[in-house]
Amino acid sequence: MKPVVVRFAPSPTGYLHIGGARTAIFNWLFARQNEEKFILRIEDTDAERSTEDAIEGILRGLEWLGLDWDEGPDFQSRHVKAHRAAAEQLLESGHAYKCFCTKEELDRKREAARKEKKTYQYDGACRNLTPEEVKKREAAGEPYIIRLKVPRRPDAVVFEDKVFGIIEKRYEDIEDFVLVRANGQPLYVLANAVDDIRDGVTHIIRGQDGLANTPKQILIYQSLDAPLPVFAHMSLTLDPQKAKISKRRHGEQVAIHYYREHGLLPWAMVNFLTLLGWATTDSKEIFNPQELVQAFHLQGISRANSVFNIQPNDPKFFTDPKLININAHYLRNMPVEELFPFVKQQLFSAGMWDTLFESEKKEWFLKTVALIRERFHVLSDFTTLGAAYFSDAFPMDETAVRKNLFGKDAAPAWLGDLADQIDTLTPFDAKSVEALLREFLKANNLKPGKLINAVRTAVTGQSKGPEFIEVLLCIGPERISRRLRRAAVFQD
Structure with a gap:
């Protein structure tokens, strides 16, 4: 068997959110279970939307969760030449072609299909241009894009997804899709496949929204004569109204840094997010890191969408009550020495930290933390409900x-x-x-x-x-x- 290689490849167009963190966790668990490689790749080819702040936020979020990586962070933008080289290889082998159709021509065809209430699909107008015609149009300075030449066959692209089972997509329903834009910029579908081939990725574990691109990526793999990875697509995470969790809809309440700032413990977050759409056969819900790594398996991922019960208007349970309860379990039961740095940071941020708490007063401090944590749910409780133990300036109920x-x-x-x-x-x-x-x-x-x-x-x-x-x-x-x-x- 090949060594297991997985990757987490976020786009740095915003903070690390619940969905992205969950994808990273599943990949990390699978890699650690097999004692193999977990790669972090930043897919930053969208230069207009990618930001340094977003990259920093993703890295800090993963570090806070304790998801260490074995390679990276690698940046997709560093490999644009390799992506273009792959497109040239596909042109030379006859698996791709240059398309000179203008935007105006394509818009007219798209509008005609709309009026006829048909689904638009590129008609392959440039698919069979002769080499002489291609050279002539290039010499005339006509811009072109590069499209994959999808086989025209009566059957289908078939693959087995470890979560959703056998998936089929008929060739006739896949248009000759774009690989490289007219400005020379490779599209995600090509860059992602080329990077995974280069990195030797054996298992692609990602969100269900990536399922639609999978047949296209399989065609690229086959055209480049590369072995196919194993695919496992995770079901969606929904809000209580059954809408997909998203940055645009839910704002910072789906950001990992939101939970760090609100007093969640990192492993409680990992434990909770793993349970969104995954379960063991014995319904166990509380895992330490070693237990979760050992228990995790792709077959445990559910096809059914999971619900993240955001509670924005509840002053006590500002998020999913299950998450709060899992956090309370760890806060109350983890060794107090392990809890020490988290409480220290919380007190420091609130201006309540005394350096004596880690020197001559440390024994008192640990004893106090052990005493008062039994009624607490989140770390911020130490600076609200527990403020009187560390400062004379404390709130009165x-x-x-x-x-x-x-x-x-x-x-x-x-x-x-x-x-x-x-x-x-x-x-x-x-x-x-x-x-x-x-x-x-x-x-x-x-x-x-x-x-x-x-x-x-x-x-x-x-x-x-x-x-x-x-x-x-x-x-x-x-x-x-x-x-x-x-x-x-x-x-x-």
């Missing part, structure tokens, strides 16, 4: 404040009294804190729930959270007493 710190019999001046006692408490450990709180409840005739809710709100800004004593131990006596006194002032 209005409902919790109104209920626990204001109103009738909510939390009067005893907050300040409790702060005084905490100031003198030694040692500040679980046993001592529990004893102090029990005595304080008795002395002030308070119910435990009233005290806990008021203190938790004053100290963390939230009405809910981890185990109460553990929260106090993480916050520490100085910050607790300072925040209790600040909350006591709320009563005035």
Whole structure:
């Protein structure tokens, strides 16, 4: 068997989006499973639309997802001479010809077909020009394009797609399609095939929208006497309204950087995107990298389109709830040392990072992260719901404040009294804190729930959270007493 070679070949006309990332993931998984080659090729021959920012965004997006490549990034624009050389080879072998039909002539024929309610297909007007006629028209300076001479046979181009099975396209339904424009620019259908042949690509795993071009590319392979790769076309990803996910329709909400900025973990994103249109036989949904590489197979790709449940108006689940739940699983269960750099970046971006958190305070930091993450879904929760653990400037939940710190019999001046006692408490450990709180409840005739809710709100800004004593131990006596006194002032 030949070594497996796959490629991801995005066009740098915009950011890396959900569909492109999913294609890259499937190729990467297949390559890693076979311990073979994953090539990154940037198809940048559309000079007007390709940008350096888009290229940088694609590279950073793949790196964030952890999709390392073995070759590249290679740029298609560097191989234009090879694409033209392939077109010349096809001309010399008789598999292609020069077409001198003008745009005006083709437009008239296209308009005539429209009026007759027929599908327009190039009629091969220049297909049988003699060599002498071609030379004469070239000498006269007539511009031309290069078309593939599609065989005129009664049967069909037939190939087996690993997802959609046997596909047939009758030769009579394939026009003599363009390979090279009049300005000498090779078209995608030629450049893509030539690059794949050069790189020795054995498996082409791409979106279903590439299925229509496959018979044409097979004809190019055959005309260049090159072995055919294995094709596997992935079903489409749709939004909740069953419309195709696209940059134009959905904006940044389908961009990979959107999810990085909103606190998603990269492997959670990989895990989720793999499940869009792919499944194992045992319905398993949570995979670590080694498990997913081992489990992945092309036969698991579904022919049915998948749905990405974008939730733009939900303040909690800003995206597919399944994605949020997968992210929460990893956030809560991955080793806290592995989570450390992600939380660090989140705090740094929010202006909450203290360099002591990775030196003398690192043990405290890791313990705190491990404590509070149990209720979190995304990394940004550390800078919102968890802000009080890392900074004195933290948001206060209005409902919790109104209920626990204001109103009738909510939390009067005893907050300040409790702060005084905490100031003198030694040692500040679980046993001592529990004893102090029990005595304080008795002395002030308070119910435990009233005290806990008021203190938790004053100290963390939230009405809910981890185990109460553990929260106090993480916050520490100085910050607790300072925040209790600040909350006591709320009563005035």
